[in-house]
Amino acid sequence: MAIKAPMKGCVKMSDEEIVRRIQDGDSQAFHELYDNYFDFAYRAAKVVMNSQQSYAKDAVQETFIRVYQHIHLFDCNRTFKPWFYKILLNECNRILKKNSGVLSVGMDINHSVQQNEQTNDKLNHFVEYENLYKAIQHLDENNRIPIILKYLSGFKEQEIAEILGENINTIKSRLFYGRKKLKHFLHCNEEGS
Structure with missing residues (x-):
């Protein structure tokens, strides 16, 4: 039985490799990062924000803006997911504080x-x-x-x-x-x- 070599372009890059590409100016790489993290971020934000979908969407949007603005500061020798999640939590908390009188559980x-x-x-x-x-x-x-x-x-x-x-x-x-x-x-x- 012959083992097939992976097709070019089918190997999934690590988050850190994608971040390196973004830091090198590859705009397509940010789209990949967004696609990889949007569902995760949205589900996490909904749980953190007690299922407030509109606020969760705002938190996710602001998170990706912050990531884009500060991606040059990320150390690619570290793991990306905790860094991303910290930004997401900060955005969730900021939005919760801003709208504290409006949220319902x-x-x-x-x-x-x-x-x-x-x-x-x-x-x-x-x-x-x-x-x-x-x-x-x-x-x-x-x-x-x-x-x-x-x-x-x-x-x-x-x-x-x-x-x-x-x-x-x-x-x-x-x-x-x-x-x-x-x-x-x-x-x-x-x-x-």
Whole structure:
């Protein structure tokens, strides 16, 4: 059996390689970076901002503007994703503070349930997800953000510490207490059903 060489142009570049291309003036590279990160950024912003879609879109847009403006400062010997996420979190927090009197917690449950009523399995999965989502939204920011970063975005504890500018032991503690609060909320919610 012959092994085929990868087709030219099909090898996925690392984020750091794409950033190097941007720093060298390749405008197409920024489009690649945008395509690679938009969905991730939008989902993360919706969770951080309690599903406020319009504010999440604003945060993502501002994040990409900031990344574009400051990409020349990025050290390509480091990992790009934590740097990007730190900018995204800063933009989410800035927009939340700016609109603090306007935000409401939660999502349109009826709309989401209608989309997931095709099968009982999907509905059960949605209810489990919805309960977890509500539990995460009840956490204070000190616990919610590390939980989102670790379990929904896949960051390691050291990366979370770098993103948030905290000591790794502080992050471990926030994760521990965040999981404890989630477990308590989910347990209380289960008993109330």
